[in-house]
Amino acid sequence: MDMTKTIAFNFGSKEALQICKPPDSWSNQYRYNIAKKRGMQYGIGAPMPSISNFRKTIDPARVKSFIDLITSSNIIQDMPFGEKTMKLSTGKVIPTPNVIRCIAPAAIVRQYDQYCDENSIDPLASIQKSVEGLDYFIVEGGRAFADLNSVVSQLQIPKSDSDKILKDLSDSKRYLKCDYKVHLETKSDIPDHCLSFVLSDQDKLLQSDCLDHSHNKGCKNCQILTNVLETIQQKLNDLKDKVDENLFDNMLFKTSKADGDILDWKKHILRSKNQARAKSNIISELSEKRAFIMVDWAMKFLPRKYREGQTDWFAKRGINWHIAAIDSRGNKTYMCKVVEECESLKPTVKSIPNITSYTNFSYSESGLTVWRGFGIGKGMHIPWSKVTDLSQMITMTLKITNTSENISFRDIKIQHIKPQEINQHEQIEMDISEDDSFAISNPENSCGIFCCPVSGCTKRFLKNKSLEDHIIIGNCHFQSKFQSTSDTYKNLYALKVTQAVGHCFNLSMNAEETTDTNILMKEWGLKSRKAHVIFSADQKKFLNEKFQIGQITGKKEDPVSVSLEMQSAVLNGKRRFKREEFLVPQQIASYFSRYSRQITPSIMME
DNA sequence: GATTTAAGGTCGCACATTGT
DNA sequence: ACAATGTGCGACCTTAAATC
Numbered sequence: 001m002d003m004t005k006t007i008a009f010n011f012g013s014k015e016a017l018q019i020c021k022p023p024d025s026w027s028n029q030y031r032y033n034i035a036k037k038r039g040m041q042y043g044i045g046a047p048m049p050s051i052s053n054f055r056k057t058i059d060p061a062r063v064k065s066f067i068d069l070i071t072s073s074n075i076i077q078d079m080p081f082g083e084k085t086m087k088l089s090t091g092k093v094i095p096t097p098n099v100i101r102c103i104a105p106a107a108i109v110r111q112y113d114q115y116c117d118e119n120s121i122d123p124l125a126s127i128q129k130s131v132e133g134l135d136y137f138i139v140e141g142g143r144a145f146a147d148l149n150s151v152v153s154q155l156q157i158p159k160s161d162s163d164k165i166l167k168d169l170s171d172s173k174r175y176l177k178c179d180y181k182v183h184l185e186t187k188s189d190i191p192d193h194c195l196s197f198v199l200s201d202q203d204k205l206l207q208s209d210c211l212d213h214s215h216n217k218g219c220k221n222c223q224i225l226t227n228v229l230e231t232i233q234q235k236l237n238d239l240k241d242k243v244d245e246n247l248f249d250n251m252l253f254k255t256s257k258a259d260g261d262i263l264d265w266k267k268h269i270l271r272s273k274n275q276a277r278a279k280s281n282i283i284s285e286l287s288e289k290r291a292f293i294m295v296d297w298a299m300k301f302l303p304r305k306y307r308e309g310q311t312d313w314f315a316k317r318g319i320n321w322h323i324a325a326i327d328s329r330g331n332k333t334y335m336c337k338v339v340e341e342c343e344s345l346k347p348t349v350k351s352i353p354n355i356t357s358y359t360n361f362s363y364s365e366s367g368l369t370v371w372r373g374f375g376i377g378k379g380m381h382i383p384w385s386k387v388t389d390l391s392q393m394i395t396m397t398l399k400i401t402n403t404s405e406n407i408s409f410r411d412i413k414i415q416h417i418k419p420q421e422i423n424q425h426e427q428i429e430m431d432i433s434e435d436d437s438f439a440i441s442n443p444e445n446s447c448g449i450f451c452c453p454v455s456g457c458t459k460r461f462l463k464n465k466s467l468e469d470h471i472i473i474g475n476c477h478f479q480s481k482f483q484s485t486s487d488t489y490k491n492l493y494a495l496k497v498t499q500a501v502g503h504c505f506n507l508s509m510n511a512e513e514t515t516d517t518n519i520l521m522k523e524w525g526l527k528s529r530k531a532h533v534i535f536s537a538d539q540k541k542f543l544n545e546k547f548q549i550g551q552i553t554g555k556k557e558d559p560v561s562v563s564l565e566m567q568s569a570v571l572n573g574k575r576r577f578k579r580e581e582f583l584v585p586q587q588i589a590s591y592f593s594r595y596s597r598q599i600t601p602s603i604m605m606e
Numbered sequence: 607g608a609t610t611t612a613a614g615g616t617c618g619c620a621c622a623t624t625g626t
Numbered sequence: 627a628c629a630a631t632g633t634g635c636g637a638c639c640t641t642a643a644a645t646c
Contacts, residue, residue, distance in 0.1 A: 534623075534632070590634065592615095 144258035144265075145173045148232060151251050151258075155235050156242070165235075168228040175221040176266060184273045191215040192222040195274050199373035225266075229259050249579040250567045257584060274373050535591065539581060542566065543591050562588050 152165050188194040197215060236255060240248060362369040367383035535543075546562050563585045569576040583591075 586634085589614095 144261035145169060147254045147258045151236070151255055152232060154247075154251060155232075155239060157235055161235075165228055165231060168224050172221065172225040172228060175225070176262075176269065180221070180266065180269055184270060186277070187213050189213055189215060189217040190219045190222075192219050195270065195277075195373070198270060199274060225262070229262070233259075246568070246575055249575075253567065253579045253582045271373065535583075535587075536581060538576065539583065540591075542569065542576070543583075543588060544595065547592055547595055 148169055149166060152162050152169070155162065184193050184195055186195050188197075191197050194213070194215060232255060236248075236251060239251075362371075362379065367381055369379040369381050371379045543562070546565075563583060566577055567582055
């Protein structure tokens with residue numbers, strides 16, 4: 001509107017409309033008039049004074065809980081450099097650190113729905129967007145639970161039983177999503193939660209002994225999960241001869257796939273927690289002469305920084321990667337570049353067997369030490385001579401450039417907040433300029449999970465009891481009316497992000513003695529490769545047919561629905577595929593991708 | 607209308623199996 | 627034993643949708 005106002009005064013109506021090139025002249029004539037009127041009132045090109053009373057149509061507590069959710073370490077992760085800015089309606093710009101969303105938007109919406117469900121918060125309006133392309137483990141895990149739900153509804157069992165199973169399922173799902181992560185510890189009496197136990201490899205060098213603690217306790221929640229999965233299997237087996245064979249096979253396939261996916265999800269949570277530990281460990285041990293270097297494919301963030309066209313950018317593929325380095329003591333930050341090309345080295349490098357199963361590496365004069373999980377065991381030593389020809393070793397050069405390039409770095413802070421420290425932590429004052437006094441400067445209200453139910457009250461509490469006290473006393477704190485809603489929450493977001501990204505806290509939990517017979521294997525948490533499956537001729541034929549449909553109609557078949565169709569495909573009155581032959585969506589998608597590559601050149605030839 | 611972002615296709619590597 | 631082929635996986639790249 002500001003722009004229109006300027007134009008409206010500097011030019012006549014006709015010129016203004018020419019400049020604006022209105023697609024619909026009537027509507028722009030209207031806008032022109034309005035702009036002129038505003039200009040008369042407040043001055044040409046001047047921003048409209050923001051005296052208008054801001055409507056508060058959204059319950060502040062709800063927005064706050066939403067911001068809490070999206071700034072939690074489950075959803076965003078810190079980036080060591082880079083900055084984004086947010087503009088308030090007053091024109092004030094507040095910088096926020098760059099963060100990475102770990103979860104696709106649609107998944108966040110789903111999580112938020114669930115979060116609201118669990119905390120009895122009315123959700124903000126949400127728009128359903130695409131649900132494709134989410135994080136593999138979360139999608140499959142989520143789908144697995146949905147599949148199990150549908151299987152349970154088909155089991156012909158008493159309602160009370162199925163209700164119990166459904167409840168356990170949703171409890172377990174919530175547990176995996178929220179609490180499991182915070183229950184994991186390096187050493188725990190509960191085998192499910194003991195990182196050093198479940199990440200141990202069978203190889204002696206890659207396992208930890210867990211001598212100083214026993215594994216004689218059990219976790220109620222983990223137990224519920226295993227139990228409920230077993231129960232479903234059991235009930236399904238009882239059903240075997242009572243229902244149609246096709247139906248039974250479909251259900252069995254669904255269930256076993258779901259079981260596997262849920263376990264994969266659990267393992268994924270485990271491993272990511274351990275690797276996060278590795279990172280914070282390294283940073284905390286930094287001394288003056290050492291630096292923490294975060295290596296990532298530069299391609300991810302550099303194009304945005306340099307504002308280059310894509311073509312320019314991709315022409316630079318020769319550059320292998322860029323590195324951000326942080327010197328902890330001097331707080332100096334550098335940008336590094338690996339300048340030595342390794343192309344010529346390639347023929348002399350021998351690959352390390354099982355390279356993909358190792359996640360941690362340590363370099364030394366004599367060789368390479370590898371671990372499957374950070375801090376698990378002594379590590380396996382591989383001398384350089386096994387990996388490469390020593391005479392041809394090339395030392396890579398790190399070129400260190402200063403931060404003069406327009407990339408701004410930011411310090412990484414490790415922040416471990418224990419629940420009792422939160423209040424104290426929240427006291428940290430934000431840089432609030434004189435004219436903006438925010439409700440959020442109230443130290444009590446930006447953390448905690450118990451919200452005051454009084455509409456407009458911004459207080460939130462860590463403990464239910466505090467909330468009760470608050471309600472009894474009735475000292476509700478209301479948001480200032482002189483600030484637009486969006487500005488308030490932009491500030492809140494900035495505060496959250498700047499001071500405590502990755503606020504990860506461990507909740508204490510009640511361990512119970514257990515006589516659990518379901519003993520976990522030691523290497524349980526390690527990433528396992530999927531079994532190698534050879535597609536049968538008929539499977540391929542079926543997939544090729546499906547692919548052809550996509551080729552001819554231009555509407556590509558969705559791997560998920562193809563997977564479902566496979567389970568019900570019929571040929572000559574018989575079922576075409578047995579349960580063992582059902583393929584999961586990933587396999588189908590992967591096959592399509594290969595198939596298209598295979599046939600594309602032949603089409604070009606014709 | 608230009609720029610940014612995400613979805614999804616494409617490609618190459620590691621490893622497993624099969625063929626010679 | 628080694629080459630050829632097949633599968634899983636993740637990085638690379640294009641394109642279309644979303645956003646400014």
